[in-house]
Amino acid sequence: MTPAIDLAKQQGISYRLHHYQHDAASASYGLEAAEKLGINPAQVFKTLVLQLDGKQLAVALLPVNQQLSMKLVAKALGAKKAEMANAGDVMRSTGYVLGGVSPLGQKKRLPTVIDSNACQFGTIYISAGKRGLEIELAATDLATLLDASFAALLA
Numbered sequence: 001m002t003p004a005i006d007l008a009k010q011q012g013i014s015y016r017l018h019h020y021q022h023d024a025a026s027a028s029y030g031l032e033a034a035e036k037l038g039i040n041p042a043q044v045f046k047t048l049v050l051q052l053d054g055k056q057l058a059v060a061l062l063p064v065n066q067q068l069s070m071k072l073v074a075k076a077l078g079a080k081k082a083e084m085a086n087a088g089d090v091m092r093s094t095g096y097v098l099g100g101v102s103p104l105g106q107k108k109r110l111p112t113v114i115d116s117n118a119c120q121f122g123t124i125y126i127s128a129g130k131r132g133l134e135i136e137l138a139a140t141d142l143a144t145l146l147d148a149s150f151a152a153l154l155a
Helices: 003-010 029-037 070-076 087-094 116-120 139-146
Strands: 016-019 045-052 056-063 082-084 112-115 124-130 133-137 149-151
Touching: 003 124, 003 133, 029 045, 029 124, 045 070, 045 087, 045 124, 056 087, 056 116, 070 082, 070 149, 112 116, 112 139, 116 139, 116 149, 124 139, 133 139, 139 149
Parallel strands: 056 112, 112 149
Antiparallel strands: 016 133, 045 056, 045 082, 124 133
């Protein structure tokens, strides 16, 4: 079990786990998950940890086949500027290794925004906290667990 799975279970959220054999040579963890699980990449969401205004960390969730608009995510999170957080800060803050960062069960809950495209699907897939493991759940349940909002985030 991972902290992400423990949190979903503890909160009584309906979810399904999906395992696949992770290939360390894969260039994109999210696209690899979509391909190996045979699902639409637009339904698989990556977890990006950002630094807002050079200080606070935050999380953005968006489809693995899309690019994040730093301008839109900064606006959605009430900041002037957003940039990718450095790897060390991500691992320390979340407790997860890169490529397996889940928005659920992080050491410290960070402000989170989910791309509004998630709302078009009955369920979405996110990292369950380790490479090769995805958790499928309703986007609304995810937003509730994270106290997250939905916004347009795509470049």
